[in-house]
Amino acid sequence: MSLTSRSLLATMISLALYGPALADETPTQSDDVNDELSVAGEETDALELVRGICIAPQDRSADPNNEPVKVTADHAEAKNNTKMTYSGDVVVQQGHRTMAADMATLRQPENIVTAEGNVYFHDGGMEVYSDRLQSNLESEDAEMENAVYSMTCEPGRGEASRISKKNVQGTQFYRMKDGTYTTCPTDDKSWRFSATTLEREGESPFADLYNARFEVLDVPVFYLPYLRVPVGKERLTGFLYPSLSYGSRDGFEFEAPFYWNIAPNYDMTITPKYMSNRGLQLNSQFRYLTEFGSGQLNGEYLADDKTAPEKDARWAFNWSHTGTYQSHWLFKADYSKTSDFSYFNDIDSSIGNREDNNLLQTGEVSYREQNWDSTLRVRDFQPLTSTGEGTQYRLMPQLEFNYYRPDLPYGFDFSMASHLSRFENDSNAKPSADRVHLEPKLTLPYATPWWSITSEAKLMYTYYNQDFDNSVTDLSTLNETASRTVPSVRIHSGLYLERDTAFWGDRYTQSLEPQIQYLFVQNVDQTDIYNPVTYSGGGYDSTRLQQDYYGLFSDKIYSSVDYIAPANQFTLGASTRYFDNNFRERFTLSLGQIFYIDKPTFDGISEDDAESYSATALETEFNYADWLFFKSSMQYDASDRKVQLASGAIEYRTGGIYIQPNYRYVSSSYLDRFVANPNAADDSGKQDGISQLGLSTGFPLYEGLSLRADYFHDLNVNKMLESQVGLTYTSACWLIGLTYNQYASSSLGADNTQYEDNITLSFSLLGLQGAKPLGYSTDTGNALSYGNSFSLNN
Incomplete structure (x- = not known):
């Protein structure tokens, strides 16, 4: 919604500037003037240079109002103290702004400028087509009818039946009637936002929308009789974009975030999250900024988990902070805690992962001078064990x-x-x-x-x-x-x-x-x-x-x-x-x-x-033409004629296609000698160690449909560690993803290793601020996903 209001208001402001630009170029008036002001083809060339073009902010005029104005037209006619009329391919240029119309008239003594017929306006970041524009140079009132606009530097377009600006005792009031906004291309009606009326007073950072609607295929699916949205960088209390997904573990999920702008340096996002298999969870994020630094407090609370009623209320929270004070003091804190040790195994969380063995609880304060520094540090843990001890x-x-x-x-x-x-x-x-x-x-x-x-x-x-x-x-x-x-x-x-x-x-x-x-x-x-x-x-x-x-x-x-x-x-x-x-x-x-x-x-x-x-240590990396990469490392013990550690990955990447097989190995003798061996020798004397093979790939299938997959296998026990496959369909303004994930939830050494399966369906709109793009949801529990492991200058 914020992009909608911001785009339309920017259009209205730009249109108000157009009227004076036209009047400034009015020649000395006479009773009868019929003068050809341009040569054939000049208007076409001027418009073709800007039509649909994004002019980067750094390339725009710093103050276009003080730039010289150039007016071209086929004819100009003036009547003394009555009106001045340009007709035939009228083009007005001032700095980075361009306006065109079939006819433009300045009426005297009212000082009213009217442009009619195929009115076109371009201000660098957007272009507007309209039937008629009228602007009063004295009162600075302006009005545009049947406007169709599109963004030239980012996705976004829309229309409005009327856009107007009124000046009341020095304060500008802006209004839009029947306005819409979407990031979908022309003739694509997948979704759009609309409002019967949009109003903004003066330089207010906010705009008021009445009868705001979200429509899919022209069918309203969300309605609010009144909504206030920011039109700049200012933050405003209100609902953010909701999200909907499905996972086999938690069922259908619906999140409706609510943003609370408490103060310029404090805010909070409260997100009710409904999970059909578990119940209603309340998540929150509180952010702050003080002279001692910035930080945030994240909390999650599930009053009654329907899948584990014996555990009563389940919760988790994290507090993190970092900052400096007077250039010498440094503060850091990272404190997490949860209600039970299996919380992260059961519930998708932004605070911890299912692989965590403990939660960090640490804080430190430092003082630094040019030749010395000191730090007071405390570090604790919450062990994620059944006994609570670590x-x-x-x-x-x-x-x-x-x-x-x-x-x-x-x-x-x-x-x-x-x-x-x-x-x-x-x-x-x-x-x-x-x-x-x-x-x-x-x-x-x-x-x-x-x-x-x-x-x-x-x-x-x-x-x-x-x-x-x-x-x-x-x-x-x-x-x-x-x-x-x-x-x-x-x-x-x-x-x-x-x-x-x-x-x-x-x-x-x-x-x-x-x-x-x-x-x-x-x-x-x-x-x-x-x-x-x-x-x-x-x-x-x-x-x-x-x-x-x-x-x-x-x-x-x-x-x-x-x-x-x-x-x-x-x-x-x-x-x-x-x-x-x-x-x-x-x-x-x-x-x-x-x-x-x-x-x-x-x-x-x-x-x-x-x-x-x-042991001999070897490291190598290879980058061939930025499409074939190889990386490996190895420690070889010549005395035992054995490899102690080894890892390797090779990747092919071009366009939207990548494939990366990878492998890692640690000998059992190395593990027994230096660390705790997770796969110690069994009664038969078999030495296992670590030997794991992985494959990650992704590639487009057909016209917006792409696939991504990861697979990891333990060669010692010949069992799968984890796998994931996902399909994503991306259009110009929305996308949908379906992901299947399976991972080992118990020891691979057990006779019957338990696996957990998850299916996640996600949907997202593209081009909206505040709306997260589609990713592979952490609901899948995927822990071993693809990562670029090459550190050469790729």
Whole structure:
């Protein structure tokens, strides 16, 4: 509705400007003038240049009223103090505005301009056809009859029996009679909005619509006797566009959002959502903007779930906030909570997903200066388990302080990271702890266009005060207090070389980027600390990092400081890239490996069994002519002659067609060694690990009908993980989609894996502000949908 009113009002304002433009060009009057003002064909050329054309805002005249006016016509006739008449292909141009008519008359002394016969007006963003236009230059009143308009810069067209502007004591009043609006093309009557009367007072940001209707194939399906809509960027309380869909899980769904414009910096959207299988759910979104930042509060409430009456009321909410204050303070918050652990498995929600194991509840406030910053952080979780207890550590709280001094003599940089943390957990089998960590670091960087070297030395000191149950056997080696000091030295150097080369007759620039790193981290005893190496599932906030090509050059293996892995090693690696003549990256290949001076034994491997080198890491990407893409990565353990990790995807894309098969693999031995193995060896000794194959595709079928499908399969158990197929029909002004989704709702390792099926039917109008375009509804529960995984400059 907002586009309708805005378009028609813009037309009326533009028409009011036309009258003075015509009068300004009136020549000296005489009793009898018959003068040919244009040559044949000039009018046609002028109109053809603008008819149906969008003039971008930046290309329009800044102030068209002050632009010179050009009038062309076949004849001009003037009668002294009576009237001035232009006839025959009349064209008036001023700046980016153009008007044409069969005849235009200026009557004196009333100062009334009248244009009749095939009246045409173009203001850059829209064009209007009308039978007659009249404007009073004294009162600035204007009126247009039988107007037909269309937008030239966006979809939209309509008509009105009369458009008028009245000036009452300096205030302009605008009125439209029997007006319509649609984004459908000419002769397409799929849908439209209409109103018997539209009124706007002066510069009011709102317009009043009377007898507003929504029509489908000329049949009214929605009616309001009165409706107020915004005609600019202003927000206004009122109903937004409803939506209708169907899913096999929740049944028919109908949503009717209501927008409440509370204040310029506060608003709320309240959405009653009816689900035929579950009942009535009330959803809301409250947004705010203050000097401390912006945020929103989302809430969902289902008083009585007909499919689960034993769970009483079901609800979920989320509060998020981010902002700065006086350029130094930074605030962040993200807090979610739900009524029961299966809420997201049962109900489609904007707050969480069925894959979530917990809901994040965190907040932090930071203060930043040029050379230092500090942060106070709290992090909690709501475990989505039947008992309400989880294994995650809560951070209650953490105070972090960092200092930077990059301008020391001789090019040295100094920094110190530090934090004081409190960790708590629900499990009696895990300790709680206070941790203090200090990490001063001195760095000497040096770089030229083709060579760089960075030397780094740091000292890591950590103190723990651990509280645990002494009766737990697995924690018997822990100490209540523990401290550790670990020195570290890192030297990293790289080269950048390039040359011109050619393949298949095309010229390329090839780069070669070898790099070498030496890393020494002293080996100290850390068995008295609850760390992820000594204790299964250990570590307060530490997890093992994946050692892909880029991870090989990191100075740590674990994400935090609960275990600092010892090292005495060299890392060698190199990348080569190919750039075309437009400097677009077409191919990259990276290969690297660690060579140990002291063999690592901290992963539970004896020194006799430890290897003197790491797995080889490989990364590659390929972009051929922007229609064929390939990406893969692999970690290969030469000692075992086994692939530890691998992933790959290849994609063909052209026009509206794409197809992407993809694969990922993690060996069971790698999972057993470093993380919890979801597919551990069974009694027969079979090693499963992770081996999954996927396929995503989409392509047009016929004249607006397109298909999209995703399929993911677990090769270890030979079972489907998830599949989805959707059909979408898109016309010029509406679309409809039908989606079928099936996914595993229980373990794939079970003998009888349970699957959930969903069918969703969605409908949407195109070209309307506030109306969401059709997507594949989250009602399907689709978790593994297609995503562009290629990071080259595509």
